[in-house]
Amino acid sequence: MNKCRVKIRNWWSVHYLSLNFKLIVAVLVAAVFAVGGFLACSVLEDYVAQRYYLSDKAKAAAVGDRYRELKAFVGENHVKATDSRALQNWLAGKSYTQLLVWDNNKDVFSGGWIVDSSDTRGAQDGSLTVQKNRARTTESDTVKHLSPEDFKEDVYNRYVTFADGTYYTYINVNGEKRWYYIMDIVAVLIAAVLFLMTILIYNSTVLERVSDLSDDVRKISEGDLNRRIVPGHRDEIGELAASVDVMRTAILEKMGNEKAAWDANTQLITSMSHDIRTPLTSLIGYLDIIESGKFESREELDRYIGSCREKAFQLKDLSDRLFRYFLVFGNQEQEIRLERMDAGILFQQLLVEHVAETIGCGFNVNLQYNVPEGFLVDVDISSMRRLFDNLFSNIMKYADHSFSVEIKADLILDRIKLVLQNHIHEEAKKVESTKIGVRTCKRLCEDMNGAFHAMEEEKIYTTEILFPVVEMNVTEDALDRQLFGTAEAPPKPDGPAVSEPDGPASDPEKTPPETDDADGTCGRTGHAVDTDGGRAGRTDDTSNEGGCNDDLQGHTEN
Secondary structure, three states, rough: HHHHHHHHHHHHHOOOOOOHHHHHHHHHHHHHHHHHHHHHHHHHHHHHHHHOOHHHHHHHHHHHHHHHHHHHHHHHOOOOOOOOHHHHHHHHHOEEEEEEOOOOOOOEEEEOOOOOOOOOOOOOOOHHHHHHHHHHHHOOOOOOOOOOOOOOOOOEEEEEEEEEEEEEEEEOOOOHHHHHHHHHHHHHHHHHHHHHHHHHHHHHHHHHHHHHHHHHHHHHOOOOOOOOOOOOOOOHHHHHHHHHHHHHHHHHHHHHHHHHHHHHHHHHHHHHHHHHHHHHHHHHHHHHHHHHHHOOOOHHHHHHHHHHHHHHHHHHHHHHHHHHHHHHHHHOOOOOOOEEEEEHHHHHHHHHHHHHHHOOOOOOEEEEEOOOOOOOEEOOOHHHHHHHHHHHHHHHHHHHOOOOEEEEEEEEEEEEEEEEEEEEEEEHOOOOOOOHHHHHHHHHHOOOOOOOOOOEEEEEEEEEEEEEOOEEEOOOHHHHHHOOOOOOOOOOOOOOEEEOOOOOOOOOOOOOOOOOOOOOOOOOEEEEEEEOOOOEEEEEEEEOOOEEEEEOOOOOOO
């Protein structure tokens, strides 16, 4: 039984059934219960009537009592068979009793309860006997009376001696009629009650679900957002409950994001306040020395002025980094315009351009480029330019010139993987980090459905970027030619500093965990990708004027 209930409950929870359909089912079930109750009452009604009213024993007892009462009444009051008024008065106190009195000539008296000919319930064999007796009387000669041998006595037909003679008498007691009348009313009431109770039970379940949902919404409005709302059945109320639960989840997620943003901004402000206070304190100290004239020579004054200028540029650099951070994270509604571009061409242009600039700063670069053409990615050109500007400006800012910068680009399954690896020089380790850069780069990658990871291990800083391939527009033969055949290698920047070793400079399969540090963009000329001509041209990036980027690597947090 329990398994059957579980199966029914599971079926109702899986299949969508509207409230209107359920109401129709409830009405049909209520009708079945009502009809069943009515039929049950009818069966009980007939059973009781047959046993206590219509059985031969019950009929004989009831009719016998009436005959005794009639004879006693006739004997005490000397009633004649023709005294209709006296017989009517006697019948008035005898409910459901029929009395017929006749002789060989005619009916002398007929009164009391008359059975409807269409009502078969309560019909007895005695009525047939009286009809036959009366037929014989009608057919007999008026002079020759009906003999006692021709009259058949039974439970209902008997001789009764009145004051004016002996007459043929028929008495029937239909006491079952009262029972039928009462049970018909009871059956209708039970059927109506069963119907209404079934509908009320269905309505109560619906109203209970609505009430529970109302309570859940009220508690959520009071701040209990961790209260999960279970949809239950799949119907309109279930859909409403699911929608409310989705809204609750969205509110929780939004509040979590707001809290995370608040915590991040609080941490950023705390860190930036410390970073700003240090050069600002030095700047005030130098200005106090200059104002008080506590210098001994012009050279010492110039040194103080130079230090003030250096601290002023440090403050400007911090303000620029803060501006770029809020440019990315502050404008949440900024639309990212993703364009579908060939990854083989796009990343080749960006890498070659930035590698050339890195070499111009005196670095050795090992570039391994293994991304074939024909694999398309969805990117935003402006965001990609800012991302690569951040990465390479920090390489030039914090990388150790004594070691080569390792750069590798590969196609791994359905993703483009870029790995940048460099050694960190000792001076960079002393610079405190606000971790603005890594947040900026990570946000830029996530906005383009990519992933950004950075790690520092034994003075080696590794950055890994992943972009999903959304479409492949290349044949297998062309792909084989690009990877193993006569496909031209990507162009290299001029200069002897670039080399491509046989082995990889870093393990591209290893996905480093995220670290804290990241970078902004340097105050230099930015880059734009020419997708029509397949060349990388230079444009001025006015948003990056003044100062270098925030740092991605090589920093120890206080």
